[in-house]
Amino acid sequence: MLSARRSLRSPVSFIRRSLATSSDFASAFEVPHEYKSRTPPYAKLVGNLQTVQKVTNGKPLTLAEKILYSHLVDPEETFASVNGDLAQVRGQQYLKLNPDRVAMQDASAQTALLQFMTTGMSSTVVPASIHCDHLIVGKEGADADLPSSIATNKEVFDFLQSCGEKYGIQFWGPGSGIIHQIVLENFSVPGLMMLGTDSHTPNAGGLGAIAIGVGGADAVDALTGTPWELKAPKILGVKLTGQLSGWSSPKDVITHLAGLLTVRGGTGYIVEYFGDGVESLSCTGMATICNMGAEIGATTSTFPYQEAHRRYLVQTGRGPIADAADVALNKFGYLKADENAQYDKVIEIDLSSLEPHVNGPFTPDLSTPISKFGQTAKEESWPSKVSAGLIGSCTNSSYQDMSRAASIIRQAEEAGLKPKIPFFVTPGSEQIRATIERDGLIDVFERNGAIVLANACGPCIGQWDRTDVSKDSSDFNAIFTSFNRNFRARNDGNRNTMNFLTSPDVVTAMIYSGDMNYNPVTDSIEKENGEAFKFAPPKGEELPHDGFIKGRSEFYPEANPQPKPEVQINVSPESDRLQILEPFAPWSGDELSTTVLLKVEGKCTTDHISAAGVWLKYKGHLENISNNTLIGAVNKETGEVNKAYDLNGDAYTIPDLMIKWKDEGRPWIVVAEHNYGEGSAREHAAMSPRFMGGSIILVKSFARIHETNLKKQGMLPLTFADESDYDKISAGDQLTTVDLKDMVAKNGDNGGVLKVKVTKRDGSEFEILCKHTMSKDQIDFFKAGSAINYIGNLKKQQAAESSA
Numbered sequence: 115m116l117s118a119r120r121s122l123r124s125p126v127s128f129i130r131r132s133l134a135t136s137s138d139f140a141s142a143f144e145v146p147h148e149y150k151s152r153t154p155p156y157a158k159l160v161g162n163l164q165t166v167q168k169v170t171n172g173k174p175l176t177l178a179e180k181i182l183y184s185h186l187v188d189p190e191e192t193f194a195s196v197n198g199d200l201a202q203v204r205g206q207q208y209l210k211l212n213p214d215r216v217a218m219q220d221a222s223a224q225t226a227l228l229q230f231m232t233t234g235m236s237s238t239v240v241p242a243s244i245h246c247d248h249l250i251v252g253k254e255g256a257d258a259d260l261p262s263s264i265a266t267n268k269e270v271f272d273f274l275q276s277c278g279e280k281y282g283i284q285f286w287g288p289g290s291g292i293i294h295q296i297v298l299e300n301f302s303v304p305g306l307m308m309l310g311t312d313s314h315t316p317n318a319g320g321l322g323a324i325a326i327g328v329g330g331a332d333a334v335d336a337l338t339g340t341p342w343e344l345k346a347p348k349i350l351g352v353k354l355t356g357q358l359s360g361w362s363s364p365k366d367v368i369t370h371l372a373g374l375l376t377v378r379g380g381t382g383y384i385v386e387y388f389g390d391g392v393e394s395l396s397c398t399g400m401a402t403i404c405n406m407g408a409e410i411g412a413t414t415s416t417f418p419y420q421e422a423h424r425r426y427l428v429q430t431g432r433g434p435i436a437d438a439a440d441v442a443l444n445k446f447g448y449l450k451a452d453e454n455a456q457y458d459k460v461i462e463i464d465l466s467s468l469e470p471h472v473n474g475p476f477t478p479d480l481s482t483p484i485s486k487f488g489q490t491a492k493e494e495s496w497p498s499k500v501s502a503g504l505i506g507s508c509t510n511s512s513y514q515d516m517s518r519a520a521s522i523i524r525q526a527e528e529a530g531l532k533p534k535i536p537f538f539v540t541p542g543s544e545q546i547r548a549t550i551e552r553d554g555l556i557d558v559f560e561r562n563g564a565i566v567l568a569n570a571c572g573p574c575i576g577q578w579d580r581t582d583v584s585k586d587s588s589d590f591n592a593i594f595t596s597f598n599r600n601f602r603a604r605n606d607g608n609r610n611t612m613n614f615l616t617s618p619d620v621v622t623a624m625i626y627s628g629d630m631n632y633n634p635v636t637d638s639i640e641k642e643n644g645e646a647f648k649f650a651p652p653k654g655e656e657l658p659h660d661g662f663i664k665g666r667s668e669f670y671p672e673a674n675p676q677p678k679p680e681v682q683i684n685v686s687p688e689s690d691r692l693q694i695l696e697p698f699a700p701w702s703g704d705e706l707s708t709t710v711l712l713k714v715e716g717k718c719t720t721d722h723i724s725a726a727g728v729w730l731k732y733k734g735h736l737e738n739i740s741n742n743t744l745i746g747a748v749n750k751e752t753g754e755v756n757k758a759y760d761l762n763g764d765a766y767t768i769p770d771l772m773i774k775w776k777d778e779g780r781p782w783i784v785v786a787e788h789n790y791g792e793g794s795a796r797e798h799a800a801m802s803p804r805f806m807g808g809s810i811i812l813v814k815s816f817a818r819i820h821e822t823n824l825k826k827q828g829m830l831p832l833t834f835a836d837e838s839d840y841d842k843i844s845a846g847d848q849l850t851t852v853d854l855k856d857m858v859a860k861n862g863d864n865g866g867v868l869k870v871k872v873t874k875r876d877g878s879e880f881e882i883l884c885k886h887t888m889s890k891d892q893i894d895f896f897k898a899g900s901a902i903n904y905i906g907n908l909k910k911q912q913a914a915e916s917s918a
Contacts, residue, residue, distance in 0.1 A: 142441050145434045151241050151674055153435050154214055154306045159184040160446045169193040173200055174452035176349045177418050178384040181324040184448070185211045185307045187341045204458065205348045205382060208889045210341035215241050215301060215308040216333050219293040220274060221248040221726075222311035224734030225797050226330030227277045228695050229902045230337055233909050236281070237677035239339035243284040243301070244274050245293035248730055252538065252572030253579035260289050260568045269691050270734060273683065282677035290669040291543030291569040294318070294508035297325075298401055299430050299545055299662075304419040304439045304449045309336050313408045313794040313819060314508055314598060319416035320401025321423055322439075322449055324384070326414045327819055329797035331826035331901045340905055343891050347413045350383040351457035354391030356466030360651040361484075361635045363518075364399030365510060365596065365617040367463060368406040369471040373481025374461065378789045380412030381818055383458070387417050388451060391465045396656040397426035398512030405509045406598045409478040411789065411817055419449035422656070429657045430545075470620050470635065474600045475592070475612030477717070484620065488631035496612060496630060501583060501591040503533075503625040505618040506540030506567070507574040510596035513549060513662075516541070518654030519622040520555045523562050526626050529647045531639065534628035536582065537564045540572050548665025549658050569669075573605050574598070576727035580606040592630060594621045599793065601721045603746070607728070619652045692734040697906075698804055698828050700899040701858075706830065707850040708809050710843060711775065712758050712768060714786035715750035720820060722746035723791065723799035733798070740802035744768045744784070751845060761846055769806065776807030783810040785843050791820020800824045804900075810849070812870075812884065814840060825892045826901040830854075832868060835883040842882070848873040852881065858897065862888035 139157035162184040166175070169190055175183070179200070186192050187210040196202035203209075216238070218226050223244050230238075249270065250263040264271065271288060278285035286296055293310065294317035301308070304322030309315070311333050318325035326344070335342040352371065358364070385407050387400070395403075400417045407415035417423075419439055427436035442448040470484040475496070482490050491498070505511075505519055516539075526533075539559050541547035547569050550556055556566055571577060574597040583591050585607040592612045593605065600613035623634035632639075638646035664670065685692045725742045732739035745756040745768060752759075758771045766774065775782050784803070790813040791799060800823035803811070810830045814837050824831040830851075834840055843849070852869035868884045888896065898904035 142445060143438045145438055148673065149432065149434050152301055152303065152432070153438055154303060156305065156438055156442045156448070159305060160442065160448055162186060162189050163446075163448060165189045166193065170198040170200055174455045176351070176386055176455040176457065177449070177451040178324060178347070178349050178386045178416055180448060180451075181305055181307055181416070182209065182211065182346070185213065187212055200456075203346045205346060207346045208891075209344050209346050211307065211344060213240060213307050213309050213336045213342055215306065216336045217243050217245065217293055217297050217301065217308065217310040217315065218333060219248050219312050220244065220246040220270065221730050221733040222330055222795065222797060223274055224270060224692065225736075225801065226311050226333045227274070228734065229330055230281070230334050231683070232695060232697070232902055232906050233334070233338055234906070234913070235338055235909065236679050238281055238283060238337040240336055242337060243286060244278050245286045245296055246271055246274065246288040246290065247292045247570045248575050248577070250288055250568050250570035250572060251577045251579050252540070252567040252570070253581070255565050256568040263568070264288050267731070269689065273685065273692055273734065276681055276683045278675065279678050280681040280683060282675050284671045284675055286671055287669065289544065289569055291541075291545070292508040292511070292571055294405065295511060295542030295546065298398070299543060303427065303432070303435050304423060305442055309333055309342065311795055311797070314405050316407050316412070316414040317401050317405040317508060319404035319407070319414055320399070321397055321426065322417055322419045324414055324416055327408060327795040329795050329800065329819065329823040329826060331797065332822065334902060334905065338905055338909065340908075343889060344413075345887065347384045348382055348458040350380065350385045350412070351460040352385055352387045353389040353460060353462045354387055354465055355389050355462065356391050356464045357394040358465045358468065361470050361619055362465070362468050363470070363617040363619055364395060364402045366468055366471050367465070368403045368409070369473045369481050369615060370463065370468060371461070372406065372409050372473060372479040373471065375410045376479045377409060377477060377792055378411050378815065380407060380410035381789070383412050385410075385412045385415040386451065386457070387415070391463070392417060393420060394465065395422065396514055397422045398514055401512070402509055406478070409598060411792070413818060418451065419443050425657060429662060470617060472614050472616045472620065474614040476600060476602050478598070478600055478615060484633050484635060488633060491630040497590050497592040498630055499592070500535055500594055500624055500628050500630060502536045502538070502593045503621045504538040504540070504573055504593065504595040504597065505621050506542065507571065507597045508542060509598040510618045511540060511542030511546055513546060513658050514654045514656050515596070515618045516546070516550050516555050518652040519618045520558045521653045522619060522622045522649060523558050525649055527562060530641055531626045531647065533563045533625040535625050537625045538567055538573065539564045540567045540574070541569050544569050544665040544669040545662050548663050552663055553658060553660070575730070576604055576607065577730070578606045583608060583611065594624045596621050601719050601793065604721055604726070623649055690735060690738055691731060693736055693738075695736065697903050698899040700903065701828070701897045703855070705851045705854050706781065706809050707848065708781045708783040709775070710785055710845050710847045710849060711771060711782035712744065712747065712784050713750040713843065713845050714784060715748040715753070716787060717792065718747055718786050718790050719793040720791055720796040720799040721793055724796050724802055726796075736798070736801060736805050739798050740805050741769050743772060743802040743806055759845060772806035772808070780807070781809040782807055783812055783849050784808065785840065786811070786813040787840065788814045789817050790815070791817040793817070795819045795823070797823050800827045800829060804829050812849070821887070825888065825895060828896055828898070828900040830886070830896065832870070832884040832886055835867065835885050839882045842880075843872060844874070846875050857886070857888070858893055861890040862886070862893045863890070
């Protein structure tokens with residue numbers, strides 16, 4: 115492991131004193147009553163950390179370890195099994211954790227809450243929130259789009275609001291903003307540990323939290339007070355030196371890092387930023403960096419507590435929480451890494467020499483410095499013109515982002531330039547929208563041709579009703595966005611739309627050129643009079659000079675809602691949007707015998723497995739949304755998309771063949787390549803295959819969230835011990851586990867391997883060795899049929915015991 119010395123003070127002397135209880139620290143962290151539900155239990159966390167320091171003999175800890183280990187259900191038990199050796203924990207031990215909070219966006223909240231309802235509980239154990247942001251279409255602008263989307267999705271929004279009222283969950287309705295921006299403004303605080311049903315939940319790490327994207331079943335763990343399990347991540351340290359200047363922005367830190375690490379490079383790691391360069395970043399800039407940690411596969415990302423965090427907390431009305439965080443840092447050393455903390459890897463980035471980057475197309479790790487982008491575009495035969503520019507989203511909709519973009523537009527306006535391509539702006543929240551409206555920024559955008567969309571995800575998640583390019587167009591077109599993800603067909607449903615990810619600054623400058631060869635750092639644009647015009651570097655404000663304003667009161671929920679058991683939640687059996695979940699069947703106790711339905715070629719993200727866009731409306735209806743299962747996957751043996759073949763050679767769409775085999779009682783398996791399930795926390799990418807009759811997913815490697823989601827739904831995720839075995843398997847082969855019963859009997863503790871017998875269509879047989887990462891708890895989920903089955907059974911047993 116690698117260490118990084120810190121100029122910050124080492125943990126204070128409380129480690130050397132006799133152990134104290136959380137009550138001994140409580141007075142140090144007092145906050146007014148109205149802040150209690152939004153303040154981490156610092157006294158308890160400091161007490162837990164003290165225990166960890168004792169059992170590990172005071173070994174230096176990273177910030178990520180401090181936050182994770184202080185949330186352990188039983189710190190002593192966790193470290194006793196490894197004799198306090200930290201090296202035996204990272205990447206090896208499963209941690210049982212108690213998260214502080216859960217946040218759910220509207221698309222994934224439906225399934226999470228439908229699962230929570232099966233537990234029979236009357237309220238959640240931890241504070242939680244619902245955010246209506248994914249189901250809002252972007253087209254004409256907020257005034258037209260929002261009412262239309264509310265009308266279209268009324269049944270779903272009413273269901274979510276009823277769940278919020280019944281269980282005491284905050285309900286942030288449509289138009290209030292994007293989940294990650296609202297969490298940053300209201301709930302994320304240093305030292306917090308939270309789960310969110312969206313892969314970009316790590317955005318909250320920009321305010322010093324450990325925030326992890328999960329599926330709905332994982333969220334239910336926290337909602338029910340069931341210890342949440344996570345394989346202890348390794349820690350990747352990113353040392354930032356120097357200071358950003360000119361056209362460079364926080365977005366370029368993460369787009370550059372994605373190019374270095376690839377979409378798989380962060381898998382199994384928490385990314386922890388440190389170094390003198392951190393001090394020069396704004397809180398929202400840090401959030402941008404953490405947001406896109408999802409694009410390198412990281413479990414999450416985080417930053418140590420800084421003055422920028424305090425400024426942001428105060429500006430967003432959370433001064434007392436900042437005071438408590440000050441105590442946690444300065445008195446107890448909680449919110450920073452120890453001096454000489456050990457990292458598994460360290461990467462150094464010099465902010466002073468960092469230039470803007472452009473990433474894409476079709477993958478967020480194809481990173482090109484802007485100085486080389488024009489030439490690369492020519493060499494790759496990418497379109498020569500840009501067809502649209504879009505800024506905002508959860509990744510880049512801060513006040514700083516918007517004010518920098520407006521500074522570019524003002525320069526263009528003074529020079530007499532007009533946008534050459536359509537331009538869309540998405541505010542991240544009602545607070546951002548209201549504040550930039552008050553400060554004249556929306557007027558700047560709109561009088562220069564921008565369409566200001568609703569405070570929602572919109573085009574970033576595929577909710578873009580685009581009119582200038584057909585979804586079926588066979589011609590490639592290029593768009594520049596400040597979004598975080600750029601898989602095929604993600605934004606507008608067109609597989610030939612190339613989304614190039616970059617900063618809002620570069621996107622905004624690009625709308626005045628429209629030329630892929632244009633570099634705003636060095637190039638000029640010709641004005642109507644023939645004169646050359648060159649943009650000066652953008653300027654913006656970290657925080658609004660006159661503070662934030664809340665905006666329209668109807669977009670804000672009750673601060674601390676209480677459960678209302680009398681509220682009825684009605685789901686019509688005739689609904690095509692919502693469907694009560696039926697439990698999956700438990701494991702039979704036998705070896706699994708499956709037929710290969712599909713051998714997938716290349717990248718297979720959650721967008722390929724469970725497409726968004728028009729399918730988002732079915733998120734609460736498992737049967738309907740399952741009709742999109744793997745429709746984006748490429749058949750390795752034919753090169754076709756969404757095409758699979760029955761044993762007699764008849765061609766079907768992939769979902770249709772799944773349905774046929776399910777009706778015939780033929781369990782199936784999908785075989786795929788690396789980083790299967792890359793991308794979002796989209797739970798239906800695991801739930802739908804299970805519903806459609808799947809038993810096993812066998813791949814070269816998994817993305818973290820998706821592998822966990824498969825386990826939660828009772829699927830068996832396996833990886834090849836020898837990747838070349840992928841080439842030996844074909845569609846129609848029979849794959850049967852050999853020693854699954856032994857693995858289950860040993861609660862997964864069988865060396866992490868599983869033998870599988872392959873029977874070819876010609877009758878020949880051979881065995882391959884596969885690997886698994888199933889823990890004891892995950893074996894229990896598998897036996898019960900799903901995690902929700904297991905939790906439901908457990909809660910019923912506890913209720914029966916308490917009433918006896």
